[in-house]
Amino acid sequence: MQSLTDNSAHAHSPQAQPPVVAGFVWDNATRPSLVTFDLMISYLNTDLDLVAPRDLTPLASVLESRGVFPLSVQEDGNGEWYATLEIECDLEGHNREPDVTIRVMLDAIEALDGEVKDLWTACTKREFNIGYDCGDEPWAFNNSLANRTLDRIARVGASLRITLYPPDRTQGATESSQPKPHS
Numbered sequence: 202m203q204s205l206t207d208n209s210a211h212a213h214s215p216q217a218q219p220p221v222v223a224g225f226v227w228d229n230a231t232r233p234s235l236v237t238f239d240l241m242i243s244y245l246n247t248d249l250d251l252v253a254p255r256d257l258t259p260l261a262s263v264l265e266s267r268g269v270f271p272l273s274v275q276e277d278g279n280g281e282w283y284a285t286l287e288i289e290c291d292l293e294g295h296n297r298e299p300d301v302t303i304r305v306m307l308d309a310i311e312a313l314d315g316e317v318k319d320l321w322t323a324c325t326k327r328e329f330n331i332g333y334d335c336g337d338e339p340w341a342f343n344n345s346l347a348n349r350t351l352d353r354i355a356r357v358g359a360s361l362r363i364t365l366y367p368p369d370r371t372q373g374a375t376e377s378s379q380p381k382p383h384s
Contacts, residue, residue: 240336267309
């Protein structure tokens with residue numbers, strides 16, 4: 202096994218392996234075992250988050266028919282409706298860059314008409330939320346949004362949010378045991 206501090210295998214290799222962080226877990230709560238975690242920065246997806254004083258179900262249905270699928274549509278008990286939608290992640294190329302994902306959603310939004318367009322306009326929140334898993338590699342990571350996409354976002358009255366999720370050092374471990382809770 203390579204030393205935890207020896208990164209020479211990763212330094213200049215054309216097919217560098219993902220970085221590894223190590224930790225200990227306890228088998229049967231008594232014996233520590235070394236586990237490793239891959240911590241790559243990656244784009245996850247883009248959610249479309251909506252809030253409105255009216256039922257968002259009709260809008261979610263129309264968007265679903267155009268390839269933007271509801272993850273949830275619910276009323277909070279105080280008359281506010283919340284919806285979170287996204288495109289299907291396995292569509293070729295759509296889950297690799299936020300610009301492509303957002304353009305697919307914008308195509309569906311810009312085609313709205315009649316009562317569902319009025320419902321879109323009634324939303325008090327129309328937000329594209331771009332999500333990323335964080336990690337230690339690569340050294341530099343970036344995605345971009347084209348000025349045309351940013352213009353389209355503004356024209357439909359939406360905003361943009363970026364969410365960074367910290368590394369989950371328990372997920373992706375090379376052993377199936379879970380870390381022992383601290384007492």
